[in-house]
Amino acid sequence: MKLSAIRPIALLLARELAITALLILGVSFVVFIIIYLSPGDPFGTLLKGQTTLPNAPENIRGALGTPPAWYAQYLSWLVNMVQGDFGTSTRTGLPVLNEVIRVGINTLYLTIGSMMVTLLIAVPVALFAARRGQTPVNWVLTMLAYVLSALPVFWLGYIAIYISMHHFGLFPLAFASSAQKWSWLYFMFPVLVLGLSNGTTSEVVRFLREEMSRVFSEDYIRTARAKGASIWKHSFKEGFLIPITEIIASKIPFILGGAVVVEQVFNWPGMGRMAWQAAQDRDFPLIMGITLLAAVFVRMGSLLQRFVHILVNPRASKE
Numbered sequence: 001m002k003l004s005a006i007r008p009i010a011l012l013l014a015r016e017l018a019i020t021a022l023l024i025l026g027v028s029f030v031v032f033i034i035i036y037l038s039p040g041d042p043f044g045t046l047l048k049g050q051t052t053l054p055n056a057p058e059n060i061r062g063a064l065g066t067p068p069a070w071y072a073q074y075l076s077w078l079v080n081m082v083q084g085d086f087g088t089s090t091r092t093g094l095p096v097l098n099e100v101i102r103v104g105i106n107t108l109y110l111t112i113g114s115m116m117v118t119l120l121i122a123v124p125v126a127l128f129a130a131r132r133g134q135t136p137v138n139w140v141l142t143m144l145a146y147v148l149s150a151l152p153v154f155w156l157g158y159i160a161i162y163i164s165m166h167h168f169g170l171f172p173l174a175f176a177s178s179a180q181k182w183s184w185l186y187f188m189f190p191v192l193v194l195g196l197s198n199g200t201t202s203e204v205v206r207f208l209r210e211e212m213s214r215v216f217s218e219d220y221i222r223t224a225r226a227k228g229a230s231i232w233k234h235s236f237k238e239g240f241l242i243p244i245t246e247i248i249a250s251k252i253p254f255i256l257g258g259a260v261v262v263e264q265v266f267n268w269p270g271m272g273r274m275a276w277q278a279a280q281d282r283d284f285p286l287i288m289g290i291t292l293l294a295a296v297f298v299r300m301g302s303l304l305q306r307f308v309h310i311l312v313n314p315r316a317s318k319e
Helices: 003-037 042-046 056-063 070-082 096-132 136-150 153-168 183-197 201-216 219-227 231-265 271-281 284-312 314-318
Strands: none
Touching: 003 070, 003 284, 070 284, 096 136, 096 183, 096 201, 096 231, 096 271, 096 284, 136 183, 136 201, 153 183, 153 231, 183 231, 201 231, 219 231, 231 271, 231 284, 271 284
16 A cells, blocks of 8 residues: 555544553543532542541541542543553452453443444344335334334333242343353344343334435435446445445443443443442442443443544545
């Protein structure tokens, strides 16, 4: 590849990395301010019921060398974070980075699996609607997608648990023992619930249907149809690949929000459940680590969408 072709892509990559760094910096600062202004003290929560001394939290804070000023605390945390030290959990005493990576992998499994379920439902409906137009079958399928998107995640989760317990004798808690019968079903229940009711099914159907319909009306598609060529092959990049990556990247925050509820309902050991527990315990270092990892997940989706767009249209890197 010529240097003239590599240079725009390298500049684009450098710009995206710089934006990512600024995003993480901004998110960390905002979350730190919110945590600092929120009521409660992590050391006070940790010592609750263990001592009656009123100045015990201040003594521990001084022993750990925690600066009194908020800006000094943030700068100290930021310097350590750049060096790979995200602090130590005040509840477990374990490194935050290791804890966040452990649960982040589980959340990644849940979100990717749920998105696959959503696409398996939404993509065929959207393609059928774009190809066939407004038909009674298309109307029924579209309405079904909208109904699924309107179902509350927690409600569908409890309904799934109720049906599995009372009709099949199963209690679908996530990560059950592999030696237990139907253990794979325990793993799939949370994925299916989040995939059906994460609120993105109707958005994928509507957006992909409109984009495919627009592409099908383009002149080059009409020419391909007149020549007897496959219109799906000619419309795949512009009508399917780019729109689907755009809608996935824009819906990652909503899926992560739904994952918090699903992890609570099904006892899934992920970021959402840990964040909830960390908020209850005022485990501020852990909250900071989870928030940054969530921001990285969202940014990765945006970068993936940008990469696919440039891969399909290399001239976009020069714009």
